[in-house]
Amino acid sequence: MKYRNLGASGLKVSVISLGAWITYGGSVTDKKKITKIVERALAGGINFFDNADAYAQGGAERVMGEVFGDIGVPRHHLVLSSKVYWPQSDNINDRGLSRKHVLESVDRSLERMQTDYLDLYFAHRFDLETPLEEIVEAFSDVVRSGRALYWGTSEWSALQIAEAHAYAKANGLVAPITEQPQYSMLYRERVENEILPVTEPRGIGLVVWSPLAQGMLTGKYDGGIPKGSRFAQLEQTAERFLTEENRHKVEALKSVADDVGVSRAQLALAWVLRQPGVSSVITGATKVDQIRDNLKAADVELDEKAAEIEAILTS
Ligand SMILES: NC(=O)c1ccc[n+]([C@@H]2O[C@H](COP(=O)([O-])OP(=O)(O)OC[C@H]3O[C@@H](n4cnc5c(N)ncnc54)[C@H](OP(=O)(O)O)[C@@H]3O)[C@@H](O)[C@H]2O)c1
Structure with a gap:
């Protein structure tokens, strides 16, 4: 495994990380199976595990908390994240990024995950119904109160990230150190054109x-x-990804992967890890074999194939 600083912070995250969305507590409910996947991830050097209150409505946080407890991983070996924003119930205040919801929700996440603190706490989306100042102050207080060590954003616009960062810096508050966007060989424009120009110079x-x-x-x-x-x-x-264009690209990538002697999963992950500003790729896995395959991406070198891959992706 390789580790990178998360942006300009001192926190080291494994370049391959493992997330719980859709899978743990959702499509994979067998705790023994989840434990095997997590054990393989830990043995391969993964230290960063991503989660959210919204995943399986708290079920993903709960099962991952139990799994880490059962395995007995020392807490300081882990970089644990969770997120807040999506509705947790029908209650009008049980959603969004108000100070009330952020501070109440983080405590519920900590309880479900059986931990005293999160390493990273994400604003899962921007909340247009809460003033930016209130959001930044709430997350800054989550950190200052010791409930999380750092905070970040997810799927915020470049302007929202820049404004939150500037407000925190100007007012002696804790600024976000990370953004969590969607990014892959098949979904790249937003990160490359909009997000990176704002995150890179700010050390996010x-x-x-x-x-x-x-x-x-x-x-x-x-x-x-x-x-x-x-x-x-x-x-x-399935409809969104299984387009003719994507099928052609994924098929063409097979010969590149074969030349390098890697699987296409490893090729795709190694490609993202070559891109500027990326600290970690958060993967998902429903089987031990998948995490075993994906872990090897940390060591794949693609320098000689970069131009060929770019030609396929932009064809
Ligand atoms: N911030 C946000 O808004 C947001 C949104 C989405 C996700 N996330 C985070 O990102 C994490 C990863 O998302 P994702 O699960 O969509 O990531 P992904 O790595 O793109 O997809 C993972 C899925 O692909 C399949 N897979 C993985 N490795 C494979 C392999 N080597 N061979 C064959 N199939 C393989 C598995 O699906 P099957 O076995 O089920 O087919 C697996 O569940 C989430 O868990 C979550 O932590 C964040």
Whole structure:
């Protein structure tokens, strides 16, 4: 495993990380299976595990808390994150980024995850119904009160990130150190054109989600949709990714992967890790074999193939 500083902070995150969305407590409920995947991830050097209050409505935080407890991982070996924004119930205040919801929600996440603090706490989206000042002050207080060590944003616009950072700096508050955007070979324009120009100069590191385009880039959908796979469960996601254009690109990437002697999953993850500003790729895995495959991406060198890959992706 390789580790990178998260942006300009001193926090080191594994370049490959593991997230719980859709999978743990959702499509994978067998705790023994989740434990095996997490054990493999830890053995391969993964230290960063991403989560959110919204994943399986708290179920993902709960099961991951139990799994880490059962395995007995020392807390300081882990970089644990969670997020707040999406509605947690029908209650009008149980959503968004008001000071009330942020401070109440973080305590519920800590309880579910059986930990005294998070390493990273994310604003899962921007909240247009709460003033930016209130949001930054609330997250700054989460950090100052010791409930989290750092905070970040997810899927915020460049302007929102820049304004939050500037407000924190101007007012002696804790500024965000990370942004969590979607980024992969098949979804790149927003990060490259909009987000990076704002995050890089401010020392804000990217930890990116769906780096395998939810499995599309692994090649598992070359011959149709396998039973039990994510696209078999999520029709809209399948429709979004299974376009003719994407199919051609993923097929063309096979010969590059074969030349390098790696799987397409490893190629896709290694490609994201070559891009500027990226500290970690947050992968998902429903099977031990998947995490085993993905872990190897940390050591893949693509310098000689970069131009060939770029030609395929921009064709
Ligand atoms: N901030 C946000 O708004 C946001 C949004 C989405 C995700 N996230 C974070 O990002 C994490 C990763 O997202 P993601 O799960 O979409 O990432 P992904 O790595 O692009 O896709 C993961 C899925 O692809 C399949 N897969 C993974 N490795 C494979 C391999 N080697 N061979 C074949 N299939 C493989 C598995 O699906 P199947 O086995 O089910 O087919 C797996 O669940 C989430 O858990 C979450 O922490 C954040």
